[in-house]
Amino acid sequence: MLRAPTLLLLLTCVACAPSALIRPDDASFNAAQRELARDVRAAPPAAHAEPPAPDTVLWLQAESLYRYRFDVEAERPTASYVAQLAAAATDFAPFLVAASSEGMMDLRLHAYDGAAQLYEALLARYPNSAYRPLALYRLGWAYRNTLTEGFPRDSAGAFELLQREYPTAPVASLVPQLQAMPWRSQNTAAALSLIPGAGQLYVGETANGLVRLGISLGFAALAVVPLVSLAHERHLRWIPILLSTAGFTGLQVSYTAAYQDAQRAVLQFNERQEAAFSTAHPEAP
Structure with missing residues (x-):
């Protein structure tokens, strides 16, 4: 049976999901x-x-x-990140579905x-x-x-x-x-996204890439530093273990989010190039 906090978190993810309807003013x-x-x-x-x-x-x-x-939004909804965090932390099937969708x-x-x-x-x-x-x-x-x-x-x-x-x-x-015309490869962006933010740098979204890289480095430090301190102390303490777990969870989510956002970035880069080519060559089909 679901506990109240878990059920509330799941309902929040569903309620905050973006609309599937296309806006009337969607220029693209x-x-x-x-x-x-x-x-x-x-x-x-x-x-x-x-x-x-x-x-x-x-x-x-x-x-x-x-x-x-x-138009594809550059940032994923907050509910999506919540679902990914919940899935990584709990391995609960509904959260896994929400995170993968x-x-x-x-x-x-x-x-x-x-x-x-x-x-x-x-x-x-x-x-x-x-x-x-x-x-x-x-x-x-x-x-x-x-x-x-x-x-x-x-x-x-x-x-x-x-x-x-x-x-x-x-x-x-x-x-x-x-x-x-310059263009970017989805496969290359996927390979580069092994380092969160590198895919965004590949398509020229420097600020976006550096922010994602900084966040992932922060989570990596949170995951590793407490474990190093425990190894030196040779004494088991729960707070460093919890901090390290949170760091690994955040690193997993930051990697997934960066990879998915790199796909969006490549798509938009190539479509901008296509639009520029069509403008320069109005005879193109």
């Missing part, structure tokens, strides 16, 4: 809708057939996921994985589709943000295939310029 989402409408208007004539061709349907499915964008953030991050999967399905099922060069172009961008392993190619591979198969296509002429 509204811009994505305009881009999708433009994609439909600019689609090949087959897109306006009745009923639409199968490759058109698959293309629009992929485009919808690719354009699934809304990213909600809308998770959907936002994995939208590119879904889009890449659908674009690749289009290439495989309809190799002669009029959408093929556009799908390769989209894949070149989408693979810069994917998190899932097992895709048949990467960003560079998609762009290279586009240039090889359709050297005279308008989208192929854009490849040299867009390959010169």
Whole structure:
């Protein structure tokens, strides 16, 4: 049976969860809708057939996921950190579920994985589709943000295939310029996040990265120093043990939070580069 403090903490985590609804004034989402409408208007004539061709349907499915964008907050809600602390300290199943659930953030991050999967399905099922060069172009961008392993190619591979198969296509002429655009890798950010804050430094969020690094170093000191003092004293005392436990718990949470925030930072960095490229090249699809 749950004790009153545990139940209260769990209810607090649930009550403080962010809304899943997209705000009417969300600029990123509204811009994505305009881009999708433009994609439909600019689609090949087959897109306006009745009923639409199968490759058109698959293309629009992929485009919808690719354009699934809304503003991602740089900081996680307080309730999320509370849930992570509770999960790390108690190993209580509901807290573990709450701590591992990213909600809308998770959907936002994995939208590119879904889009890449659908674009690749289009290439495989309809190799002669009029959408093929556009799908390769989209894949070149989408693979810069994917998190899932097992895709048949990467960003560079998609762009290279586009240039090889359709050297005279308008989208192929854009490849040299867009390959010169800086971008960041989710895999690199994940590897760097073994040191909390390093992933943020990788994408240029210096203040964010230094704060996270400082917090993790503080927790590391809290975890180690009491144990060192106990080793020197050779006498078991509960206060140093509790302090050290709190330090290890905080270090675990700071690592998890920094890793998840680095994913968000890479996503936003790459999307800013894409937006800048689209502004500089209005002819880009």
